[in-house]
Amino acid sequence: MVLRDRRILLSSIVLPLLVTPLIFLGTHWSIQKRARSLRQMVYHYAVAGPDRALARSVLSAARELRSHPESVVPASPPAKPHRHRRSNQEQPAQFRFEELDRAEPLEALNRGEVQLVLEATPGIGLPGSAAGNAPGLKSRDDPESEPARVGAPNLRLFYRADRDESTAALSEMQDALDQVRQAHRVALLHRGGFTYEPARMAVVHESDLASKTQVAGLALGKSLTLILLVFVLTSGAVVATDSIAGEKERGTLETILTSSVNRVDILAAKSLVILTIALIITLIQAGNLLVYIGLKLLPVPPNLAAAISPGVGLLLVIMFLPVMALAASGLLLISGYARSYREAQMYFMPVLLVGVLPGLAPFLPGLPLRSVVALVPVANIALATREILIGRFDWPMIGVSWIVTALAAAWTTRFGVRFLSAERLVTAAENDQVSFQGGPALFERQVWRWFAGLWAGLIIISNYLEKADLRAQVLINLAGLLFGGSCLMMWRYHLDPRQALALRLPRPWVWLGVLFAVPGGLLTSLGLFRLANLVLPVSSKMTEGFNQSVLPPGLSSFQLLIFLAVLPGIFEEIAFRGLLLHGLRRSLHPAALALVVGIAFGIFHIALFRFVPTACLGMMLAAVTLLSGSILPAMMWHGLNNAMGILMYKQQIPETELPLGCYIAGVGILAGAFWIFWRNRTPYPDLRRPTSKH
Amino acid sequence: MSTPVLVQALSRIFYDEARGELRAVDDVSFECRAGEVFGLLGANGAGKTTTLRLLATILKPTSGTASVMGHDVVTAPEEVRRNLGFCSSTTALYPRLTARETIEFFARINGVPAARVPQRVEQLVQRFGLQEYADARVDKLSQGMKQKVSIARTVAHDPPVLIFDEPTVGLDVLNALEMQKVISEFRAEGKTIIFSTHIMSEAEKLCDRIAIIHRGTIRACDTLAHLRAETGQHYLEDIFVQYVDPAPPSGPAALPGPRPGVGP
Numbered sequence: 001m002v003l004r005d006r007r008i009l010l011s012s013i014v015l016p017l018l019v020t021p022l023i024f025l026g027t028h029w030s031i032q033k034r035a036r037s038l039r040q041m042v043y044h045y046a047v048a049g050p051d052r053a054l055a056r057s058v059l060s061a062a063r064e065l066r067s068h069p070e071s072v073v074p075a076s077p078p079a080k081p082h083r084h085r086r087s088n089q090e091q092p093a094q095f096r097f098e099e100l101d102r103a104e105p106l107e108a109l110n111r112g113e114v115q116l117v118l119e120a121t122p123g124i125g126l127p128g129s130a131a132g133n134a135p136g137l138k139s140r141d142d143p144e145s146e147p148a149r150v151g152a153p154n155l156r157l158f159y160r161a162d163r164d165e166s167t168a169a170l171s172e173m174q175d176a177l178d179q180v181r182q183a184h185r186v187a188l189l190h191r192g193g194f195t196y197e198p199a200r201m202a203v204v205h206e207s208d209l210a211s212k213t214q215v216a217g218l219a220l221g222k223s224l225t226l227i228l229l230v231f232v233l234t235s236g237a238v239v240a241t242d243s244i245a246g247e248k249e250r251g252t253l254e255t256i257l258t259s260s261v262n263r264v265d266i267l268a269a270k271s272l273v274i275l276t277i278a279l280i281i282t283l284i285q286a287g288n289l290l291v292y293i294g295l296k297l298l299p300v301p302p303n304l305a306a307a308i309s310p311g312v313g314l315l316l317v318i319m320f321l322p323v324m325a326l327a328a329s330g331l332l333l334i335s336g337y338a339r340s341y342r343e344a345q346m347y348f349m350p351v352l353l354v355g356v357l358p359g360l361a362p363f364l365p366g367l368p369l370r371s372v373v374a375l376v377p378v379a380n381i382a383l384a385t386r387e388i389l390i391g392r393f394d395w396p397m398i399g400v401s402w403i404v405t406a407l408a409a410a411w412t413t414r415f416g417v418r419f420l421s422a423e424r425l426v427t428a429a430e431n432d433q434v435s436f437q438g439g440p441a442l443f444e445r446q447v448w449r450w451f452a453g454l455w456a457g458l459i460i461i462s463n464y465l466e467k468a469d470l471r472a473q474v475l476i477n478l479a480g481l482l483f484g485g486s487c488l489m490m491w492r493y494h495l496d497p498r499q500a501l502a503l504r505l506p507r508p509w510v511w512l513g514v515l516f517a518v519p520g521g522l523l524t525s526l527g528l529f530r531l532a533n534l535v536l537p538v539s540s541k542m543t544e545g546f547n548q549s550v551l552p553p554g555l556s557s558f559q560l561l562i563f564l565a566v567l568p569g570i571f572e573e574i575a576f577r578g579l580l581l582h583g584l585r586r587s588l589h590p591a592a593l594a595l596v597v598g599i600a601f602g603i604f605h606i607a608l609f610r611f612v613p614t615a616c617l618g619m620m621l622a623a624v625t626l627l628s629g630s631i632l633p634a635m636m637w638h639g640l641n642n643a644m645g646i647l648m649y650k651q652q653i654p655e656t657e658l659p660l661g662c663y664i665a666g667v668g669i670l671a672g673a674f675w676i677f678w679r680n681r682t683p684y685p686d687l688r689r690p691t692s693k694h
Numbered sequence: 695m696s697t698p699v700l701v702q703a704l705s706r707i708f709y710d711e712a713r714g715e716l717r718a719v720d721d722v723s724f725e726c727r728a729g730e731v732f733g734l735l736g737a738n739g740a741g742k743t744t745t746l747r748l749l750a751t752i753l754k755p756t757s758g759t760a761s762v763m764g765h766d767v768v769t770a771p772e773e774v775r776r777n778l779g780f781c782s783s784t785t786a787l788y789p790r791l792t793a794r795e796t797i798e799f800f801a802r803i804n805g806v807p808a809a810r811v812p813q814r815v816e817q818l819v820q821r822f823g824l825q826e827y828a829d830a831r832v833d834k835l836s837q838g839m840k841q842k843v844s845i846a847r848t849v850a851h852d853p854p855v856l857i858f859d860e861p862t863v864g865l866d867v868l869n870a871l872e873m874q875k876v877i878s879e880f881r882a883e884g885k886t887i888i889f890s891t892h893i894m895s896e897a898e899k900l901c902d903r904i905a906i907i908h909r910g911t912i913r914a915c916d917t918l919a920h921l922r923a924e925t926g927q928h929y930l931e932d933i934f935v936q937y938v939d940p941a942p943p944s945g946p947a948a949l950p951g952p953r954p955g956v957g958p
Contacts, residue, residue, distance in 0.1 A: 251786030258750045258780035260772050260851075261803045423753050433756075436709030 523666020569639025
């Protein structure tokens, strides 16, 4: 049915099939024509300045050198071109310059009569030509070029950077002048009695240890995900727009919604259609590209084929599946959100721009896969693709990337099913009671949005604060972002702080449990960190570097305790065991709630190697909050945990290299602490019951 | 055997930033029996379409219950839709499918066994006189033919309950009469039909019982004969006005007999 739609056929298949070859052919033809024309072009120049005779003699030498290179300096080594390196096999180019006599050379350059002006002056320190600072005119005597020698005559080249011919002429002229200078230098040495002995000269060679396949893989790996994203989003958009927004407009959506098919099946079918069409069009486009590569219309890095073995190709297909599923679900969401076909089209361009952003991750210099980016959907696949094509198979991180993006795709699809509920699609009144009335119920629905925003804010701020003072970092991140965000949430949704933050006194025995839980929890977290190290190895240099940045030597122990133990114990608990836990309490079973709050806590600690210990601590803190019905034990535990970590570092206790028995004892102590919590439990109120069905 | 359609204290509130809290359907109760045409008569915006959409499970009730062939609209929406055919002036057809493909598609997605689909399609093509146009794309058909295809796809899975929400809107007289004829035939086959309209003559002609709905509430629900007897009016227009007029001296509040809700 889709293929009966002329719009889809035309915009997704016919147009790209016709337009792409035309673009490539046109570009190729234009570049070739330009190159041919520049190769045959004779450049015109004018000479200016008080020492014109010098300029002309140099140019005459350059002409002679190009015509008879062996006659001028027979023993000279080949001159190194200044701008464009030529291969050794390439013949020296002809000297394709002709002088035009002009009274106002710079005016002639501006008028386009000449491509270059050579100004010869007796030495530096002389004021440059006033016209040299005219707009559009550039001089090669600027500080970016080589410094002029004191006392030596100067040749200044004027050109127009806004004209191709002028720039090309400059490059040619510089090569020619360099050759002259080289030849003169060798000739002078020769005349001064210095013989040219190649055996006594060291020749510098560059040797790239990366194989050609890896270089080709890097070139392809950087852009492959981006290309795929553009293909999938552009080709899937037409079908996606038609599939819900179009159906709304035609009135067929209500027809299908009153059939006995369930909503999940409808959405899955539509996603599959988008995915299939996007895949087919992507394959057509890829085939198109291969044809042009075969016809040599498109330049590709050598050894490209070797970089993609069948195994690598299969792996890449597997890697791209969640990306495509995510893109299809995203497109479907836009289509469902829009009230009409036209509105959906309006949303498409901004979504395309934002959608391809993660695909640019491999272009960012120094961004490794083994970083927090592994938790960013699509960007992680883009980085993993680059690594795979270079031949670096970091399997744990490839796995993490795939799982994260697949989870994002699954979540988007699930969200889509809920978001595209029949009601929203067929009625104009879209505000339900919760949205309409706002307040705590709306907070429960929107809590993830807030924490996603806080996380994004934290990432951005962390980049700016990387080199800032620790105290400033803590104050901005914890007091500003987390506590400020928490206050904002309480204000926005009219939350009662006593309930939202679980500000209640637990039973007295709980405090004793906390005293046991601190060493037990810390040792358990460290043990898990060691276990995780087996899968995701972290160098001791990295942990040491992190410790030094977190525990700078300039701060007193008291300051360290305040900034790294007390403040995190208060502000992080308010955000995570306070608001996040409160917001999710009715949507997750208690065990899942502790797990999710812990994972979120781990993700907020940004550095990937800290994820396991911090997530583990976060889960334990959530568990004690749920059991005691109070945030206070978690605050105390958190603060003491951090204080103990500082103490271990100060005492140089190798926390990750303790004997195995220590970690096992830690687990035992922790179990004892939880036994105390369990015996003295006063559960968190208003939790979702494990048996309740929603 | 359970009542084909049972609606009890059904309410639906919309929350809209511009209009605030809007009770589109307010404590509505009625039941429909097999082999009858039950009319929902009301002005535009009275709550007819919302009531029918609640029955078709496109909307969820704020409170109250409704069931179709014993299946609850909230807990078993797919079962409800399997027993239901929904046709309204807003349920359009896929323009790029042919008439035959349309019927086949809806038969398949509504659970007609694959082996029976061709036979069922052919049966419906014959019944609605679509032979000549069966392989033409729907967007090439006349309005009357489209309406026939629409009805054919509504009954493709032979549901026991049919909902027609203002099906004659936009049709000319001949096509409207054709529609009325088809609905009468379905009644003769023993199907339960809920028919909503704001056209009094249609309701008079087709409906075995009529529920007058106004501002989301059912003001009266009875046979035409009983409604005439209770209001002392002959024409349905007059009966209707008497029930929905906000402050008539002898309005519905003063009327004796059955009150809004389940009819006799």
